[in-house]
Amino acid sequence: METIAVYWESKVKVYSITHVTDLSLINLAFPIKATEELGKALMDLEDSVQRFELVTQDYVNSTLCQMNLFYDQSKQENAEKRMRKWAEKMQATVTSVSHLELIYLHGPHFQERFGIVDIVFSAFKDDNIKIITAGCAGTTIYLAVPDKTAVPATRILRQKFIIPATV
Amino acid sequence: MSNDQLILVVDDDTDLVEMVSMKLESENFRVAKAYDGVEAMDKIKAERPALIILDVMMPRKDGYTLCDELKTSDDYKDIVVVLLTAVTEAISSTNYTHMGGKTTLADDFVTKPIDLDKLMEIVKDNL
Amino acid sequence: MEIVLSKESPKISIGGIKFSEKLTHISLVKDTAEDSSIDDLLRLLAKRRINIPFLCHSSTLYASQRSCFCVSCENFPGVLSLLNFSSFSNLNIKVVPAVGTITLFPHKNSFQLLGQIIQTFGKFNIPIYSMSSSISAIALNTDFTSLDMVAENLQGVTSLPENHAPFRQEFCLKELHR
Numbered sequence: 461m462e463t464i465a466v467y468w469e470s471k472v473k474v475y476s477i478t479h480v481t482d483l484s485l486i487n488l489a490f491p492i493k494a495t496e497e498l499g500k501a502l503m504d505l506e507d508s509v510q511r512f513e514l515v516t517q518d519y520v521n522s523t524l525c526q527m528n529l530f531y532d533q534s535k536q537e538n539a540e541k542r543m544r545k546w547a548e549k550m551q552a553t554v555t556s557v558s559h560l561e562l563i564y565l566h567g568p569h570f571q572e573r574f575g576i577v578d579i580v581f582s583a584f585k586d587d588n589i590k591i592i593t594a595g596c597a598g599t600t601i602y603l604a605v606p607d608k609t610a611v612p613a614t615r616i617l618r619q620k621f622i623i624p625a626t627v
Numbered sequence: 628m629s630n631d632q633l634i635l636v637v638d639d640d641t642d643l644v645e646m647v648s649m650k651l652e653s654e655n656f657r658v659a660k661a662y663d664g665v666e667a668m669d670k671i672k673a674e675r676p677a678l679i680i681l682d683v684m685m686p687r688k689d690g691y692t693l694c695d696e697l698k699t700s701d702d703y704k705d706i707v708v709v710l711l712t713a714v715t716e717a718i719s720s721t722n723y724t725h726m727g728g729k730t731t732l733a734d735d736f737v738t739k740p741i742d743l744d745k746l747m748e749i750v751k752d753n754l
Numbered sequence: 755m756e757i758v759l760s761k762e763s764p765k766i767s768i769g770g771i772k773f774s775e776k777l778t779h780i781s782l783v784k785d786t787a788e789d790s791s792i793d794d795l796l797r798l799l800a801k802r803r804i805n806i807p808f809l810c811h812s813s814t815l816y817a818s819q820r821s822c823f824c825v826s827c828e829n830f831p832g833v834l835s836l837l838n839f840s841s842f843s844n845l846n847i848k849v850v851p852a853v854g855t856i857t858l859f860p861h862k863n864s865f866q867l868l869g870q871i872i873q874t875f876g877k878f879n880i881p882i883y884s885m886s887s888s889i890s891a892i893a894l895n896t897d898f899t900s901l902d903m904v905a906e907n908l909q910g911v912t913s914l915p916e917n918h919a920p921f922r923q924e925f926c927l928k929e930l931h932r
Contacts (some may be wrong), residue, residue: 462872473740475646489883495882499865499873500910502865511863517808517885518822519781525882566642566889568739570883575800581927594811595886597893598857599642602886624742641859645890662770662861663919686924719860731820 472576473622475569475599479610483513483560485592486543488527489520490552500525501546508538513562514602516595528593530604533558536604558593559611563603565617570599577601583620589613632754633657633674635691637667638711640681643741647680650743651750664688668696671703678707678754680746681733698732707753709746710736763912766867771905772891773921774807774855776898777824779883780833781916783846785818790840792821798836808855808893810886824853824895850883854898856905858912859891867931868892870911878907 475579476492490498514530531539547554577596580603584591589612595603605613629721638644642663648658659674661667665687671679679697683690690710697703710733735749784791792811799806809823825833830851837847862866871892875882880903883895896904905921 474745475643475740492881494876496876499869499871499876501869502872503869505866506869506871509865512865512868512887515868515885515887517882518810518812518820519883520820526812528779549828558842564889566646568640572805572906574803574805577806577809581793581796584763585790590813592813595888596806596809596810597855597886597889598891599640600888600890602888606811611903624740624745640891641772641857642888660769661760662859664838666915666917666919669917686919 472567472573472579472620472624474565476623477563477565477617477623478615479561479563480513481530481532481561481610481615483558483604484533484539485557485560485604486527486529486531486539487527487555487557488547488552489524489542490527490550490557492523492525494550494552495525497513497550499546499553504542505539508542509535514570514593514595514604516593517614526586528604530560530562530593542620545553552555557592559607561605561606563610563613563617564600565621566600568599570601571597579620580617582611583616587612587616589616602607631655632655632677633659634750635659635661635676635679636669637664637672637679637685637693639663639685640682643682644719647743647746650747654747656750658749664690664693667693670705671697675705678709678750680711680750682711688747694733705751707735708733709749709753712736712738713742756766765911766870768867768912768914769859770914770918771908771912771921772855772857772919773901773905774824774857774882775894775923776827776854777807777853777895778830778833778838779822779824779853779895780825781820781822781883783818783820784844785846792819795836795842799825799833802832802836804832804922808895809885810883810884822828824855827852837887840907846880850895850897853883853899854901855893855895856901857891857893860906861892862888867912871908874907874911875904878903880904880907896913 512531517527519527544554595602634649636644644660649675651658659670661670681690693710806823811821813819885894
């Protein structure tokens with residue numbers, strides 16, 4: 461693959477930093493062999509939960525995966541009920557957390573530039589802000605943080621990055 | 628003012644296309660999306676947008692080439708083209724010449740990282 | 755572009771699919787939530803100018819922190835030399851040497867699309883080493899050699915524009931220094 465340009469920036473510019481509040485998280489720990497069935501269960505959420513805000517997944521061990529699904533808290537009862545029913549059938553476990561907030565920032569070619577996630581993690585560590593989940597893909601960094609944390613966390617990020625003034 | 632004109636957003640950064648589209652939709656514009664110059668030309672022929680927000684660095688056909696094709700075509704020269712030029716201060720070397728937008732045939736330009744509110748002003752001013 | 759699922763055509767319209775270059779996938783688990791090894795590692799990777807094109811991190815459950823990230827294969831020896839430091843001996847590390855990220859866009863926050871993707875991976879027993887959504891896309895890491903097969907299978911449930919952009923990228927950018 462050709463490298464067509466190289467970056468030089470003393471302080472990283474971002475397109476925007478935004479946050480969403482009042483989210484719930486469903487953490488599913490499920491057997492890998494239940495993946496196909498999980499797909500069907502997720503499709504069933506379309507009518508009742510409507511949209512997801514963030515989804516991440518990784519391996520717990522060679523037989524178990526975990527998925528973190530963030531969505532609007534007002535849909536929690538419905539989403540939880542459906543996923544618990546599914547989990548019971550599939551020997552999966554569901555853990556639910558509410559009152560979460562999600563910050564997302566994105567910037568030019570973030571997936572191709574070093575050190576950007578470190579700027580975020582270091583800043584949050586210095587200010588004791590707990591990152592519940594982070595998902596960095598494409599040019600986006602998503603950060604799930606506890607209730608009432610997004611505003612101070614965003615303020616910290618605004619000091620670390622250059623953001624277009626009016627966004 | 629009714630903003631129901633069609634705007635085509637073209638960029639290989641899919642997250643940026645989504646952000647700009649959401650902003651345009653919130654201002655009641657209709658939005659079409661394309662992720663490189665070739666796909667954009669198909670959308671232009673099929674949907675004839677009033678304005679195109681066009682990235683420069685893209686696979687298959689870059690923004691400068693597409694812009695020149697449109698502006699030298701009798702069929703498409705009236706479509707407003709707003710170029711999203713690269714982060715000129717941040718990129719020190721590149722295969723692309725950073726002409727700053729105005730030296731191309733484009734109607735206007737915005738430098739990245741874009742200020743969405745400024746972009747909306749430019750879109751409205753050019754329609 | 756709206757996500758459309760009609761009775762006549764069960765396929766979901768999407769804007770495109772992208773493949774990454776060949777990457778190495780590294781998973782880290784640490785048993786205590788207090789320890790700062792993952793932050794330290796990220797700091798060291800940044801100092802060495804090692805880019806992380808994908809990361810997924812979670813510290814919710816199991817009283818532990820789990821992170822997984824990808825680096826280009828050429829950068830992996832640099833990561834390995836850092837992981838050999840004794841300060842990271844508390845981490846449970848797993849490496850998949852050759853993964854590729856397959857990215858589908860736009861997702862439009864649709865459970866229908868997410869479900870179809872997950873179902874397809876499950877149906878064909880394709881591993882998902884990790885996954886994260888971005889503003890527009892769903893990115894999944896799987897075996898690099900399986901990318902074409904995965905894309906083919908996913909096209910059984912999604913439909914692409916006629917003249918869509920190629921799956922493999924033509925160029926990339928690189929940040930040399932800051």
